[in-house]
Amino acid sequence: MRLNVTVxxxxxxxxxxxxxxxxxxxxRERLGLPGSKNACEQGECGSCTVYLDDVPVCSCLVAAGQAxxxxxxxxEGLADGDALDPxxxxxxxxxxxxxxxxxxxxxxxAHDLLNRVPDPSDEEIREALxxxxxxxxxxxxxxxxxxxxxxxx
Amino acid sequence: xxxxxxxxxxxxxxxxxxxxxxxxxAGGTDxxxxxxxxxxxxxxxxxxxxxxxxxxxxxxxxxxTLGAGVPYTRVIDELGDxxxxxxxxxxxVGSPQIRNRGTVGGNLGAASPAGDTHPVLLATGARVEVAxxxxxxxxxxxxxxxxxxxxxxxxxxxxxxxRLPVATGGEQFAKIGTRNAMVIAVCSxxxxxxxxxxxxxxxxxxxxxxxxxxxxxxLLGELPWDAPAPLADSLKRxxxxxxxxxxxxxxxxxxxxxxxxxxxxVLARRTLTWAWDGYRGSVRECA
Numbered sequence: 001m002r003l004n005v006t007v008x009x010x011x012x013x014x015x016x017x018x019x020x021x022x023x024x025x026x027x028r029e030r031l032g033l034p035g036s037k038n039a040c041e042q043g044e045c046g047s048c049t050v051y052l053d054d055v056p057v058c059s060c061l062v063a064a065g066q067a068x069x070x071x072x073x074x075x076e077g078l079a080d081g082d083a084l085d086p087x088x089x090x091x092x093x094x095x096x097x098x099x100x101x102x103x104x105x106x107x108x109x110a111h112d113l114l115n116r117v118p119d120p121s122d123e124e125i126r127e128a129l130x131x132x133x134x135x136x137x138x139x140x141x142x143x144x145x146x147x148x149x150x151x152x153x
Numbered sequence: 154x155x156x157x158x159x160x161x162x163x164x165x166x167x168x169x170x171x172x173x174x175x176x177x178x179a180g181g182t183d184x185x186x187x188x189x190x191x192x193x194x195x196x197x198x199x200x201x202x203x204x205x206x207x208x209x210x211x212x213x214x215x216x217x218t219l220g221a222g223v224p225y226t227r228v229i230d231e232l233g234d235x236x237x238x239x240x241x242x243x244x245x246v247g248s249p250q251i252r253n254r255g256t257v258g259g260n261l262g263a264a265s266p267a268g269d270t271h272p273v274l275l276a277t278g279a280r281v282e283v284a285x286x287x288x289x290x291x292x293x294x295x296x297x298x299x300x301x302x303x304x305x306x307x308x309x310x311x312x313x314x315x316r317l318p319v320a321t322g323g324e325q326f327a328k329i330g331t332r333n334a335m336v337i338a339v340c341s342x343x344x345x346x347x348x349x350x351x352x353x354x355x356x357x358x359x360x361x362x363x364x365x366x367x368x369x370x371x372l373l374g375e376l377p378w379d380a381p382a383p384l385a386d387s388l389k390r391x392x393x394x395x396x397x398x399x400x401x402x403x404x405x406x407x408x409x410x411x412x413x414x415x416x417x418x419v420l421a422r423r424t425l426t427w428a429w430d431g432y433r434g435s436v437r438e439c440a
Contacts (some may be wrong), residue, residue, distance in 0.1 A: 001156070019156030020188050020198060041189040043182055043251055044335055055226075058250045061185040063178060065156040066200050109249070130334030131248020 008077030019065030046132030098136035180254030221258025238324030271362035272343035275354035322347030323431025393418035
């Protein structure tokens, strides 16, 4: 199929898309947006988290055919030009990035949390990030980053 | 593979009648895993996410009709007061990302013995609304689960909604897992207490989710409905034993049969205490 999807505010087209492939595959392999990461392909790790019509989802669990005509916002769409989003800057400042593989998904999940809950409690942060696995950091610096971003906004 | 994208329920039912092999997909949290891992290559996928009427809920005469395509996040945000037991179960599903996509209709379609909402649907006495070009019918939750990942749907039918009574007493759900998120239930339990009704059901502890009839009848007879006082430990313990005796679990990677049986007796005891407190609170409010 020819897939029409708005990605980061831009109307994009991809040809020869198999409707059953994942939105994640479309983003990475067909639209040149490798920010969303591919790890588990079963919704366990959250590293492929993107906004689909403003709702954070695992893009590995969205069929390409389901994304037709929808709006997607990926981690690449959070920064304003060269200016990082406050969540991204806070991950840098707090040292919340080690290998970096989980970072894009965590940044999108944290971005959504702060949009909904500007001043989250630690419990709310933990709950919001429960679907994002990080195998390096032990999460403490990530929690610091989210608190920092909440203060910065 | 064909990808079928109806925008109305009538259109979807017509397609399903012609293509009974088409696999329905809503949130994709089960179906896409099978596709990603090449465990399944259906001849056709039937995308239900563009059918607005499946993503709505309404309340009439004390009954909530919950569209099959309403995601768990909305059940939690919008129906926590009317359907507290279902909302509790919905909170234990996966992660925020999964709850934003997954649906009760999908839980029913997959009919996994470990599905989180099944014990609540059984305990509340929910009815599953299914439709085909031949018409609409209701299947009681207890008749819906027919085997491991099997349900009572005919090949041309789609799950359209679930009907549940608005809570009037106490409802509880509890689940055992290794952490507080992203957990497939080791075992789970739901209990619903309202005047003249005891519903209780187990999950992930038998080939299908199932009601525990003997334990329900015991409670219905023994609970001090007219003068609701705290319950005796002996009564709670006996209830736990009866619940555990209804389980026929297996040993698998998530837990042993013996552990599941023991854990169910503990969940039953605890949730009974909480649900009875809820029921007593509702009686006080009415007085």
